[in-house]
Amino acid sequence: MIFRLNPSSGIPLYLQLMEQVKHAVETGALGEGDQLPTIRSMAEELVMNPNTVVRAYRELEREGVIELRHGSGAFLKASSESRARVIRKAQMAMESMIERLLHQGLTEDELRRVFANELAKAEEKRVVAAGTERTR
Amino acid sequence: MIFRLNPSSGIPLYLQLMEQVKHAVETGALGEGDQLPTIRSMAEELVMNPNTVVRAYRELEREGVIELRHGSGAFLKASSESRARVIRKAQMAMESMIERLLHQGLTEDELRRVFANELAKAEEKRVVAAGTERTR
DNA sequence: TGTAGTGTGTCGGTAAACTAGTACACTTTA
DNA sequence: TAAAGTGTACTAGTTTACCGACACACTACA
Known part of the structure; x- marks a missing residue:
């Protein structure tokens, strides 16, 4: 392994x-x-x-x-x-x-940064969506 | 920003x-x-x-x-x-x-690990390919 | 069945790296 | 020229990584 x-x-x-x-x-x-x-x-x-x-x-x-x-x-x-x-x-x-x-x-470093940022954005979206759900 | x-x-x-x-x-x-x-x-x-x-x-x-x-x-x-x-x-x-x-x-953590490993594999492939090119 | 050897995890101490706090020095602006 | 804005430098605490010794479990042999 x-x-x-x-x-x-x-x-x-x-x-x-x-x-x-x-x-x-x-x-x-x-x-x-x-x-x-x-x-x-x-x-x-x-x-x-x-x-x-x-x-x-x-x-x-x-x-x-x-x-x-x-x-x-x-x-x-x-x-x-x-x-x-x-x-x-x-x-x-x-x-x-x-x-x-x-x-x-793209270089590996560029790719790594793109991924990290898109994932962070997706997490933020989810947190916002969850918060919106709660305030209904 | x-x-x-x-x-x-x-x-x-x-x-x-x-x-x-x-x-x-x-x-x-x-x-x-x-x-x-x-x-x-x-x-x-x-x-x-x-x-x-x-x-x-x-x-x-x-x-x-x-x-x-x-x-x-x-x-x-x-x-x-x-x-x-x-x-x-x-x-x-x-x-x-x-x-x-x-x-x-998938969770964010799972996704992060999948990405990190696939990128590492891609890097290794490229290193191997570059080495093969050199030995020609 | 007991013991020695081997295999495997645990522990304490030290150095380097990371982070924070605070004061100093240079540049810009009023 | 003084005040405000901005980078630089030093010190201290925490975290990470390493080094070497200790302790528990397993296996082989007499």
């Missing part, structure tokens, strides 16, 4: 690892009861400090995603129904859009 | 501000010679420390995006030809895709 980190992005490494684990769950790559890579092997694979992996695993446990067992390992907790189907459709749609936009000359 | 920050994302605030400024340039909202909001007004608007704004502005200056003039302000430097047209097309395409995927039941 592939976990991806970008050490030069400025985003804290432990947050990136948390996102990767959650994504693996969402796509069905990891399921209930599965064991996560050990702290030391994940650290080696991603070239980061074991304690940083611990930090990510601790947060994931606090959020109820995994369970840490001293001396045994880190395991996926039961989650609600798999979202893999809808996630995979989104992946395919996103992949083709990204290919197209990169082909049209 | 709207700059957006998400203080709870874990991403350093100064990096987020840098991204917002670059995005404003890309979309044409800011152009050569324009003055950026002052350090204090940007800090107030975004509810962050003036020194954090300084940190972002300093990095942007180091990258050649803006120019800081002691006692006068922060100004946009000349850039290559505006990318606004291609960026706007990307914004529209991205906006409609995001609306559609959110409507299909």
